[in-house]
Amino acid sequence: MADLEALHRPALTSKDTLDAPQLVGKLGEDGIAALKSHHSVGSDGLTFRADQERTETRDFVTSAAAIGEEDDSDDTLEDYDELEIDPDTLIANLRGMDDTMSATTGAQPSMSDGVGNTLGQLDTGPNGRHKKRGSIQIRLEKTDQKGRYTLTADDPEIRSILRKGIEREQLEASNKKPRTRFRDLVFTRQFTTFDRQNPASQDSPFFGFFTLFWIALVLLFLQVSLKNWREYGSVLGEQEIMKMMFSHDVWVLGITDAVMCAACFEGYLFQVLVRKGYINWGRGGWILQNIWQSAYLAAVIGWAYFREWPWMHTIFAVLHGLVFVMKQHSYAFYNGYLSGVYRRRALLEQRLQLLQVMEPMNSPPTSPSTSQHLELPLSSGVDFGDLVASPDGTALKRRPSMGQRTSTNLETEKSDVASVAQAIESGYPIDLDQKQTFERVIKAEIEDLTRELQGKSQGGAINKSYPHNLRLANFAEFISFPTLVYELEYPRQERINWWYVLEKATATFGVLCVMMVISQAFIYPAVLKTVRMKEAGMPIEERWREFPFIVSDMLFPLLIEQLLTWYLIWECILNLIGELTRFADRGFYGDWWNSITWDQYARDWNRPVHNFLLRHVYHSSISTFHLSRNAATFVTFLLSALVHEMVMALLFKKVRGYLFWMQLLQMPLVAFSRSKLLKGRVVLGNVTFWLGLFVGPSFLTSLYLVI
Template identity: 65%
Template structure:
């Protein structure tokens, strides 16, 4: 599917082959050949025009662009069972569960014959749920070259090649701070997404909104009959707009302005006035603590209704996560920047040294030349450097942000020690030292460029006031130097999503007023009437049953309002092209899958700044880091409940932590392959 803003792709002759296989190549190309076995199986004896007859290995397909792999560190660490699928741009690409467990997946259909030979409409749907590429014929039958003009696809293909080479070498690559795949894609329920428009359940989606329209009409008729107007008593609306609305707006503006303290701190760090590793991160954490404490204290002081409170607190938490991501990414890059400047100075110092033209003739003198007082074996260092330069993959630095070369254990530190010692150096050794330092500088430069392919936003050029202000408005919580962008704003789309936003708000107000407020008012009346706890508990099951379905509808509408309507409006207005704000969480069969899919922006933040940071900074195991991530999420949710209701009850906190044993239970042999049962348990 071609998204808006992508380069135009010319169409070519269609390929009548049920399956292709091949090898990914650099530059957005892949060498493909027809899978003869699959062709014979699916054609049921009918010979296809593109059947393979006699072709060579797909590895012989040449790479016209001749790209050289310069970095083997662009990989994604797994989040327990989570992994990214970097070889596709179809929406919801994150493999939060085994694809064989997906409802309707191959091998998981009720009818095996249907799985092998799907009906025509199913084949058409699968064909439409794909990306546009250019498939070119070669001079040999059964062989093709696949070319993707989209820049994100080309980047993902490049990373796929790197990943395959790293896996073949048997080495586990090092994760970079910036390893987060962002692509051009639509959200699942977006009408422009073929995944929703051509879904077999499209009619149920329509029926849901027709049902909502019927509920509104029914409530309006009842209010007209009972109150003489369609709004009725309208206590919910009065509560929302009768108290401190202007103060709430000013508070939100103050929170936005407060975010620029983080920007100023990073400017100070970049100029070298504050060292991020020695005190900058502490100042940032102190500021974040004060920011959150001030917001919570102000909400308590104003005694806002819960609607005002939850808006201010959630928006404040969004701003807090944005500040944290911006500060810690740029703080890390400041260390990389200082390390590169230090190595550039060492390289200049090395170039000013006079090399010894002839080594000593005696074996003892040669040994003194080769292994001096510092204990560094220069001959061994030369061997490692030779093997490094001969390999196309550059070994990732283990100390990217370190500037203390005296305590560091690495080849670069050894070279720096050798230069500082003033010992005699031969021309060969000088070349070795120079190659090591240049290789490290090149790796650090690549790190400083991050996702900025052109280099215009590479650190520290990204520390511009306009750049930071734009980041505040973007619908993402994870800071990157650049994001995939679209070319223009579709104002009709903005109008559509704004209309949907206000429409959903009206529906939520009607449901709250008609179905939730009466039940809540009844509980308050029972308490004010002096009923005992035993008497109130007798009414409790009936009150819960009355509120259960309305609360479920409110939950679904709240999720749709934020993640489909509001975030898409922000994305369209800011040219933000990655609309993967959620996955198909409604198909979840495990709790960890739901935690990853229902709120992708927050998940990405927790993945980078809590899960991975716990592993890299505190050296926790994956299971311990997962527990810390769930614990922090539960604490934040409980904090929101305590601010809303002015009491700490612990219900939500306890039930969120109960998801951990539920995750382990869903991975047991009894539930592992039970898709329907797992989804029922989840709901």
């Protein structure tokens, strides 16, 4: 085995290693390992031990999709689709270890699983699957202090692992969190679960139940239609619902929707003014945008209320108005944020130009005042010794402290970048080494800001980065896309499948017909009964006695209508719009029917709204108003509950608050589902979820109708 391992390990260039069979210890922030000899060697010559103080094991197949979870990376807070193996786990997950691994050394120090593979690359087996990595080649060199050694590695990936560990511990020690980006979501090509284009839908073991569901609905539709034809001479019965839909203000509703859509372009014009410098987004521009959005929503609600439309017209106008408000908000706040990033980059580019034309002063290379510490004016506090280049001259010893990405007040900002910029502005004499270091600091920040301005655009395309994205066509595309979160670029299809468009259009009208027949046959009679009880002056006590029977009458029809409404919007209409606009990310929902908690259902049944609330309510509450995660979660639920209650108030022409309090009740239910009583009990959690979804709509609707 030793000969086999030797074939896989290149010879070490350094002979300054130890003869001890094994060393254990901790790696310090300065890159120096404090080690001691350890002799409990396993059968394969290696020892792994748990040390939870130093290394954390991360599950690299789990995404941070839940509200309140935070990712350690700087690029994303919530990635549904671009999950990659974290290099940290390449060590921490070998051979079923718990948390960490101690360094072992022999004639040639290495960390191995006994197979002899080098941990610098992944080996591929005959079935195409990746094998586990085998060993890492490291080097321990003596220092002038007893028991302390410099740990190095030739593999750049291993160096990256060590660097990330040190940086993470520095953040933990200073109680600082890694910088997070505004662009926290990932859009990728994908299909909805029930789409026939999704191979997984046809390979599902429950495919037959999906077929059975639609056969049962078609048979129910035929049964009710035949009964209506025999009694009323029409498949829709007395057609009360059809008459309400098409007998009042249909053209006015269409014109209203067109006006709402046209008014959204205020967001584009507003951002053009921000880009040209007429409006400063950070100093009041965002307040003006919020005032406009509030006025917009108030106008939509007021118009729908005073027109006294039927409930279908009202719900359509208000919900579509809410969609337009969320689109305006996302477009304005993302581009407003990027405008601050753009202004900061321009300011730093000016400082860089000033630095490049500065003549460095001549200074003896051994002078401690020039090689170790620069006393900058304005009490900047930049330690030149901490910012020196690495031996290869390509990186800083530590990444300098960066300020907020949108900050342009470098005089008051507390960061290394701001201090360097102040020193450049002051014209204070610096030597050549200091000039080169300052240049690297500013260039590093400029590169980071440039990546932020490029967003998720593939390859950092200049024509799609800010401010080149501020085009009328770009805004018009976003308004038409089936998403509520603005990005500089989305995955697109190459062409439109018109047969698919025809399929989804036919499915849309077909589902509408089924819903109309079920509503006319099963829901309308129960609603009419409650209206007649009120018109007859029936006392509240007698209406309460009828309440259980009304709930029972509407249990099954309301559940079917709820399922069909969801399928109509998130499977038929959104896929239809996505195909017409060549929008390739069809992740409009997750497998919410398998939910075991209410927060899981809230995330999965309506992904577009969830993504909006996650970015613009939850994370914005934390970053802007410095709320805790629990407080931000409460604010998110509160806003959602208020919007739902507003819709019910418009629908029933009264404010009762039943849905509002039921929405807020989800928070203690979520906490209860995570308790020891329900945690890990998947079947019980799913049964509880379906009981709530089954009884809840009928119970709430009956409350609004009876009381």
